Amino acid sequence: LKGMKIYGNSADKAGQSLYVAMTQLAEWCRTGIAGEYVKGNYSDGISNQTELQGIQVDQTTFKYYLSTQINEQQNYLDDYWIADRNEYYVQNSGSDDWLCTSSNPCKTFEASLIMSNINSADAFIVYILQSTSLVNQTFIQQTSTPRIFRNDPLDSTQLSILLIKSVGRFNITGKAVFYLLNFIMESTGYQDIPGIYGLSYQAEININDCQFHMQNAGSQIGKCFVRLNYGGNHIITNLNTKDISSEENIIKVNFNDAGSLSISNSQFENITKIGSYVVGGVINALLTYASNRLDITNCQFTTCKAQNTWGGAVYAEIQNSDAQITLSHTQLIQCEAQKGGGLHIKSSTTGQVVLDNSCEFKQCIATSGNGGGICADLEYSTTQQSLFLIKDVLIQDCQALLSSYEPISTGFGGGIFIGVRGTYNSSTQSLDLKGMKIQGNSAISGGQSLITN
Template identity: 75%
Template sequence: EAKGIIHINYDNSQLIASNCIFSNIQIQSKGGNAIRILNNGPQPIISNIKECQFNNISSIGDSNGRGGSAIYMENKHGSKVIIEESCQFYECIIEKGNGGAIYIEIDFTSQFEFKISDALIQECQTKSDTTKDLPPTGYGGGIFLTGNGEYDPSTKRLDLKGMKIYGNSADKSGQSLYVAMIKLAEWCRNGNAGEYVKGNYSDGISNQNELQGIQDDQTTFKYYSSILINEHQNQLDEFWNVASPRIFRNYSVDSTQLSTILIKSVGRFNITGKAVFYLINFIMESTGYQEIPGIYGLSPTAEIDLKDCQFHMQNAGSQIGKCFVRLNYGGNHMISNLNSKNISSEENIVKVNFANPGSLSISNSQFDNITKIGSYTIGGVINAILTYESNRLDITNCQFTTCKAQDTWGGAVYAEIQNLNAQIILTCTQIIQCEAQKGGGLHIKSSTTGQVILDNLCEFKQCVATSGNGGGIYADLEYSTTEQSLFLIKDVLIQDCHALLSPNAIISTGFGGGIFIGVRGTYNSSAQSLNLKGMKIYGNSAISGGQSLYVVMSQLKEWCEYGLLGEYAKGNYSDTDSDENELQGLPIDFSQFASSSQSYIQANEKTLENYWGIKIPSYSIWHVQQRFGQQNGTNAKNCGEINSPCQTIEYAI
């Protein structure tokens, strides 16, 4: 059983420690402490610690990772602990536990009180247990604070205003303070700029890793792996610095010199408020596959702004295993003038999964020679999942060159709309020599009422679907009788793109050298929501069909016949000069396409021009019959041949 030099486990007790010195103590039993206060019964324990010194104390955490070599307290049933009048914690160390100097566990639903009015915490340490990952250890070099229940910040019962921290360290996180509590954000935001949390911590000057925490209770935290903790924890100052953005920038405002930041294998920026990264060269250490990103948007109110930055791997010829920017939950974000080059990764460069209001704008950026390896995640450079109705992805004036999604879809961009009215807009963007299994440049999947717009000189050149459909673009669209997705090509060049066969699905691959469109459900032509008027096609090829365009939809005939001479389907296709095989399709629901036999596809495949045009056989003769009264006339050859057309036919039967 864990014991303290001063050990209190009686309810309705009071401890007053005044002007005491605990020095040069090594506690070898697990869970031992200089002062240990247990609150097992229903009555409170009141503790006042004044002018006490705790110097050079070492201990070992208990089996649950609970430490606090100087003070351990279970604060329940309205118990109180107040640390005041120049207390000092110096070189207090916990091995295989949390909380180098102080560990406190609170019932936040009780009338508790924990206040630090005046205490120095210096060069204290918490060391992790390297032999196992659970329970988590190595958090809170000076203090580890946790508990269960929801804290009400208006009570001001949790107050660390008098905390002074210098030179503390933790193997994992929270060099001076680590907090695991549900109402962490609310506590941090109470008062003025984190006044109840920060002590002498200085915004913008102190290391953000001094104060860290996670918005989960003690019961949940103890079952978290270090990977999950890294994914969900925050620097505490991010909770109160929400009015103005935190700016990451080394040099003066008028300098254009890049700063360099190395992102280690377990390193990342957790963003819950506003952050600006300006003129930074991010270099990522080589790793295996990880779900830990370099920059992580962790809140619906997060706003990340990357300006004039670069992103590279640390070692040429190696590979990385985590994405550069990952945006979960929501928030409005901007990436401008990002230059990313020569990267091999098992993750996307930018990954978006919005479940709340949020948007991402990527502009004036270049992605060159990016290879996404393996099939852990879909897509090449960008993977965007929009699941909230107001979500929006804008890609403007960007260039993707030689970007590859090996074993997955969307060499440059994979984007998916899962809810009403979300938008994906590409403007003035070039996608060149990109490849994937399908959708060599762009792969789109859109539910009913999603909107996809390609506009203003977008270009897809020399892109390849290596074993599928849609050399340049692959679009999987969903329609219903009442709701219609919008897929609008306003101004797009698709040139020299190719669709190749998959050895595993020869029948249903190799279609749509430039674009492949599959429509699920009932398309309503009068809605005009599938509109390819701005499509320009040159030199594309497909092994199986549709050299430039292949469309699978039940209402293929109605779509082609709507408007004037196939205007919604043909783009710059010429009825007189273009090869008929440029535009082809199959009139079935897309859900049936993969299971269709080769003979069925060949028998039912259509050349789209046949829906809107009537062909005159080449070199045919028009026979004109002269007729007198009721008698049969005679054929006259003086006009009607193709090299001698009739000027006027006055009567015809």
């Protein structure tokens, strides 16, 4: 069943998507690697176990079984291929001296049962019942199987709360999955420590169907939600972030080894990065290794601001050839920064920037600089040419306002400002705006929609 994809199915009794009655059920489930012939797109530790169930009797016997016999003998299918599974439960009302079971949950991840097994080679899952807190540092080093942190397994949609205290953080050099959690950041002053910290080119962090908020409305936070250093391959899907005032970016990337980050189907609304110490608004990415990629797909940034810096939604810098940044089917609406109200790109030598699939920049503002929607700082040489490619982008009703401190060189490019360092070779066609659509943009100094320098 390798090609099976299951979504939203239901059954009155068992096996929401698949139920199998077969005497050789265990052997079949254990064939290949991790149930590959059984589970299709079922994800160990993430999908609900009730999706795949079965019983080790043939169809004729099953037909004449009583309901009590079926209930006693049927199993979750993933129990057959996950022979050793460490499962723990935590809840704010629990105690770290308890057994970390569903009936006797521990209070935090610091319970000795969890800490002594968190980096074992066996499958590892922590279920958060309603809420818990990340008080101190938790180290995740296992690379063979991911450490999974998720909501109550009996509730497929209700997010559990994970409060990140002032010095709390996950230090990750292995694999970690966070699923159906509402991360709440405690209010602090500026701290150079994130909530989730990727610290190796071997790290793999997957954040799926989660939310991120501040603890107290009207206050501010002082550290990143996610910071990825060195490299590693990371995925953020369906992250909903709203009403944040922070001295740091929400997501910060600093790759100097092989690594990629994919952000998809996520929403960022009313995010203000305060102060001038940290550049960028929601995302700050620095790519310095040849194979680095930042892909932002089907996301929406609304009212995202980088006070006194650049890139209201995204600031990204490429410092190595062949590294690439792609925005696809993404909206940036009413975002603001000194320059690059929505997006600020700085690309050296042969870095690649591609904007495609109906991206939109609407009502974004460069408050005291250039490039109301986009500001692109591109470097060219006689032998190396940065690629800046607009395939399908609408830039509408964006503005570039001048700075009272630099009135001569600001207020240009209401829609987009392109600044070139070095010598551009037109035969390379590496600066290509064919897919740009402009409407209703304005600039105080010139280039209502586009200006190049």
